Amino acid sequence: MKARVEKITPPVDSNICKMLAGAHYVDSHRVATEYLGRSSLQIWLEHIAKTPAWINFLMSLRNKLVSTLGLKDLGDLRISDKASWEYQTGDKVGIFTLISLTDKEVILGDNDKHLEVKISLYKDSSSGESIVISAVVHTHNIFGKIYMLFVTPVHKLIVPYMLARFR
Template identity: 55%
Template sequence: MFTINKVNVPIHSEIFKSLKGAYYADSYAFCSNKGDRVALQVWLDHASKTPAWVTFLMATRNKVVSIFGLKNIGHLGDIDTKKLISEYKVGDKVGIFTLLFLSDSEAILIDSDKHLDVKISLYTHREKAHLVSISTVVHVHNFMGKLYMFFVAPMHKLIVPSAIKRAESSDS
């Protein structure tokens, strides 16, 4: 049986340094049955298998938030499938995010606007084979960021485990 656990942000991860002053943070860990992959490959594999209902929610989000001055960020699965993992470097776009930090064991992606900064970390635990953590850290800058998180945080808690389960249980 595939298990996903809500855990603390790994203390040895680079994203752990972003926790100070965070408005929201969470982390989910699971043992991958997909073998050893570099952290960015885990993200690319997961983003390419985004559930249809999540894509629908993202499209709805993009329409609604434009009324309030937030940007249309696209969809999680909007990645360049032809780009090789070795071609990515810090500063590159990876779908809706920008690559902020990159090592074999961790990839940190960021999306920022005037209301909030969202960082996502894919961290592969080298001391425990196949253990992966996906962490999210959000810093809000104003009331609109807080209002946005009021609606997004409960959905985030459903989306992340569902997306992990789909990506890790699919054949490929």
């Protein structure tokens, strides 16, 4: 059974909310789930490990297409080589770098000459236990804006799909 995914604004008490100024793109989705004593990073790692093959195929296709334009190959979403408690700020977590970590929220990101992306998984207990995934993108130039024209529609499909699979 799929969970109900709700589009929301980033939670005001989340750290990602402090990173919204000047953003080119912001989106947040919430889904009810039980934390079961897990940290924000544990939840992220468990969930990203279940990324469907079709999403990784799209990521691989993205990597091939953009490498011809000088953008970096980000790799596979699912790659994670440590337990959650071994990660420290600055470590690579799959395709992202760990920016900020608390029990309640993990912020991961990537930054290049075209854009800066930050992704947050936030444990929201304001109305029961739920997870909020937020994305914040700051573009640095016109190429970043053009890139986002292609990525945004795919992102809007993938994030709710992935959240609906949360357990």
